[in-house]
Amino acid sequence: MSGTQRRSDTRDRIQQVALELFTEQGYEGTSLREIAERLEVTKAAVYYHYRTKEEILGGAVEEAIDALDEVIAWARQVRMDSENRRELVRRYAAALDERAVLLTRFIQGNQPVLRELKSLEGYRERVKELFELLAARDAPLTEQLRCRLALISINLGKLAFADLELDEREVNAAALDVALGLVVPRGETGSEDAG
Amino acid sequence: MSGTQRRSDTRDRIQQVALELFTEQGYEGTSLREIAERLEVTKAAVYYHYRTKEEILGGAVEEAIDALDEVIAWARQVRMDSENRRELVRRYAAALDERAVLLTRFIQGNQPVLRELKSLEGYRERVKELFELLAARDAPLTEQLRCRLALISINLGKLAFADLELDEREVNAAALDVALGLVVPRGETGSEDAG
DNA sequence: GTCTATAGTTGGATAGAC
DNA sequence: GTCTATCCAACTATAGAC
Structure with a gap:
């Protein structure tokens, strides 16, 4: 609502990519490392936007x-x-x-x-x-x-x-x-x- | 064919129990430890009968x-x-x-x-x-x-x-x-x- | 044929610098 | 907001005693 993009663009990209990988390889078969790599960010960056792996799925x-x-x-x-x-x-x-x-x-x-x-x-x-x-x-x-x-x-x-x-x-x-x-x-x- | 039970009874029980657990909790969500525990044997015992986790599934x-x-x-x-x-x-x-x-x-x-x-x-x-x-x-x-x-x-x-x-x-x-x-x-x- | 012990990986998650 | 570094738990699989 105020200054930056609403809920950050990265946040949405994480969700999109995660869902793709979850679908291809399964939820447990997909690690946060993979999600991060596909987005060319680090694992910790993902954890900044979502507190847990489950929360990423929850949004979708x-x-x-x-x-x-x-x-x-x-x-x-x-x-x-x-x-x-x-x-x-x-x-x-x-x-x-x-x-x-x-x-x-x-x-x-x-x-x-x-x-x-x-x-x-x-x-x-x-x-x-x-x-x-x-x-x-x-x-x-x-x-x-x-x-x-x-x-x-x-x-x-x-x-x-x-x-x-x-x-x-x-x-x-x-x-x-x-x-x-x-x-x-x-x-x-x-x-x-x-x- | 010769002395003992054909292909050992344990082998078949492993397959049965594994399939049950795989179905309930998923393939990756089920560890060999769980399979072994349900059968009241040890992980190593399971590995005696099947060389890999995948092989258990293969039989079924x-x-x-x-x-x-x-x-x-x-x-x-x-x-x-x-x-x-x-x-x-x-x-x-x-x-x-x-x-x-x-x-x-x-x-x-x-x-x-x-x-x-x-x-x-x-x-x-x-x-x-x-x-x-x-x-x-x-x-x-x-x-x-x-x-x-x-x-x-x-x-x-x-x-x-x-x-x-x-x-x-x-x-x-x-x-x-x-x-x-x-x-x-x-x-x-x-x-x-x-x- | 079944055990203990452990090697070797990889996973999720956190702390703290920048 | 993104990084490096790291902790800890859990997993598959193996080695070797019994």
Whole structure:
């Protein structure tokens, strides 16, 4: 707010680079030395901006939580008919910007390590809430599974799996297509339940 | 084959316990000391049976590979119509016994660490081959995605996600149901392509 | 086949100069 | 705000006694 850059540029660069390395090599597989080297600063410099390794991750997680919160806030104020379920999936896909996708991929690939990190409890809550908004707790098991798979489909698309080298937008479109088919199996138009 | 237990009982117990701990805490998050302690032996004793930490994992991976190879071998000798694609999914589900599920979960949750472990190349090859058997390389993107999601669905079911506490068999049945719907979207009966 | 002891690294984190 | 230097803990792995 006052003189220098807000929260220093280095601080943000650390977060960005750390998340990249965490995703590539895993959280425990990435040392602060590596992060520092990639940024061409020293370990101690990193420690100036973040008190612990976990705090670096925490910053990135909070940004992703904010993005999910926007989707949740929207979903809570509408009636959850078929069309709005589809819209929720679209908004989820849109909310996953580049850094959030990186985080999602990181979380999926580092679950055991992350189980003990408090920074991620909030994130998990949000994902759980999205699932429950998409499929009521008393919905048939198959429907709940399909809704989970729908969001996974979006993630899969964004990650553009290693072996298929294809146009990113094309894959994203396909992923969205599949996801939409999963949350609304038939061709229901939007007023099937009047409960 | 000769006097003692074949390959010693301890060797197998190490593998079992190691895989459990790797899954719970991650590969790098688990030390050989912990493995040894859980088995009430010493670190050096573990090193007697396995030369490296990676080798412990390697043993478990090979078992899982064998299971997948059986499915692949079957799939290669049949014509891949709709009914056989469904059957492939069923066989994949059946091939995932308790230990293999543990391994699958482990692999999914530790991808960055495992990228550098040679033990897993073979495993990844098999999974890729299963995908290609299920959906031809020139199939529409959405179909390829659906087939991937089908196998993921089986995994999700087996892992009986944390928040839903339900009957295991019921979840497995639902997962299989969803998976079957994904590999054969409509109600196709089995001879749609004569290529 | 299992132990003790220890070598040799590397990690996260801190103190204090500049 | 960034550095050098360093502490301490933990890890993988080995050597050699029993």
